[in-house]
Amino acid sequence: MIKVSVMYPNTPGARFDHAYYRDKHMPLLKRLMGDSCKSYTIDKGLGGLGPGAPAVYVGMCHVFCDSVGSFQAGFGPHAAEIMGDIPNYTDLQPVVQISEVVVG
């Protein structure tokens, strides 16, 4: 199993609509990717480790797929539609990482 983590840097003054992300964007991604997206999770940044420290990322999602190939097969054909929805909830550029799920 792999996960694709999409992480939005917590930049002062930037826009991020958590409700749209949860209610519209991620369900859109799941609907378009179909079974190639086994599941997904969403995080909302609360803070860093120390008192009052800001979160590094304002929001994150993690998309779980059987393999990198399965992700590419499910995401690729819909990349334009999924990425075209990004301006509807943020003006941030996400950081993307693909990881092996060691313990899930």
Next chain:
Amino acid sequence: MIKVSVMYPNTPGARFDHAYYRDKHMPLLKRLMGDSCKSYTIDKGLGGLGPGAPAVYVGMCHVFCDSVGSFQAGFGPHAAEIMGDIPNYTDLQPVVQISEVVVG
């Protein structure tokens, strides 16, 4: 539910022992935190989005707790022992973020 994400930047030349992290460090954390750690996950960085792009983080864990207070109560008394184990698997300084689990 909250998650504490501990993310190790993928720095060229740095050391990170994935087997120790999986087999020794995270079980140590779970044993010491007890029920205040509901569960944890471990990721191993494979790459970025583009072909050949490096992963931002070489490894990550996410520790799930009922609340920030529950994490602090479980981790605080054992912080010295848990953090003292870090040099056994890496010379990296992790980035730590606390997030609300919006979709888990």
